[in-house]
Amino acid sequence: MEWLNRLMSLDRRWIFLFIAIGTALPIIFPIGFGVTTTPPVQSLYDRIEAMDSTSVVLMSYDFGPSTSPENNPMADAVLRHCFAKGVRVIIVALFPIGGVIMADQSLDRVLPDFPDLEYGVDWIHLGYKSGGQASMKQIGEDLHNVFPVDHRTNTPLSEIPLTQEVHAYRDMELVVSVATGIIGEWWANLVNAQFGIPVAVGCTAVSAPKYYAYLLSGQMVGLLGGLKGASEYEQLLMDGYPWMAEVYGRTGLYTAIKGMDAQTIDHSIILVFILIGNIAFFGTRSRRKQG
């Protein structure tokens, strides 16, 4: 039948058009679908929730602008949680293509809601270091050796109150890597395995499946998989800290919960097209058999 053949050879620009509309409309007019929490996200939330102002978390910005729509909301959410809980944060960036900029922008979005925090006491930004695995291993030996000065003020770490207390992983409670590519895996299979510090990773949805193996083996204590994981964390934050609802409800602030609207519509469009493709495929195949 003619219509089946036309479906089989559907111009891909129609698909592009539907995806463009399905992405743009929910961003312009948010729908507000509900969010349910999964165990890997809850696990990270609970771990940070159990910490106090004596705890130190190392946050590594291991992603660049290419995956920022997925990674930014999770980095912001974890950072907000640490600051809200009074947990001290050491920020590093091991991703060469924009990791430091991502960290700077994340701090710009989060810090205005925490005006009482003091740089060098409650948090510190150490900047980028090349070397990936080698740098990770070296932090286990001596953080001050890997980052002799901080990123913001170029002050030696030995003169900054927070880093006077922190010299290696043994002085920290948790590593959270918000990552694209393989860097998140290194934190689990190298840093956790060799130094024993708990590791959690926030990653893009496309790389989330591989991290389940590390969750199963206990090498990771939490996982934020893609926009869905980030939206779950935002929801947990709003449930645990009701004042955050105002933060996440701000007009113009891109959040994972808002992004999930677009993702929901796009997944639905893709599923419909897969269904159409299969109907056309089976239709033409049965026609061929009959003919």
Next chain:
Amino acid sequence: MQFLRLTIPLLLTAVAGLIPIIAFMWSTETRWIHATKDRLEVYMVIIAAFALLLGVVNVIQSNVKKIERRQKGWQYGAFLLAGLISMGAVGILSAARIGPFQGIGFLDDGTRTPFQYMAEYIFNPLQAAMFALLAFFMASAAFRAFRARNFEATILLVAAGIVMIGRIPLGETLLGGSPLLGEFTEWLMTWPNGAAQRGIMIGAALGAASLSLRVIVGIERSFLGIERNE
């Protein structure tokens, strides 16, 4: 010549490869071996920085050749080189704090340096736009390739469909608010997917370990740019 070209590099590789392995298994009381390992790791960070430079040189070489020979798409190569040189030059001048290029982040008054401006308003949007295009190509590829042609493809199709619905609120809506589909998706991701990922990782790790061993003992020499029999 053979000594300089082959023996020395192979010896260096063997020593550099063996020290971290020995240190990992040796008592921490044997300080010299751990100190040597730490020193090697510092060298690795330095060498990795040079690897970035090597990447830049490689990009320049390949694109200059492309432009010289007027190969297909040479205009993109020219555009890439213009971006590389302008961003690189501003970066170097900013790091050296020459003229108006005072640093690579923000100035003391909170305004952006030229490098920060370029990174935020040129580099970031371009990178994000490149990745955003994937959504369109993935949707088109899913339409053309995700067909239940045989049993294996059908299993893949069904599993992908469940995960795609289960990872969005649509799954709950379809089941009248029941989290069943989401929980089943999490089960799929944790157990069947986790088990398969473990198998793949263990296989890859064994492969990497055997390749490392071949490099350390000098069987694998292709990284030196020479064949085994040379």
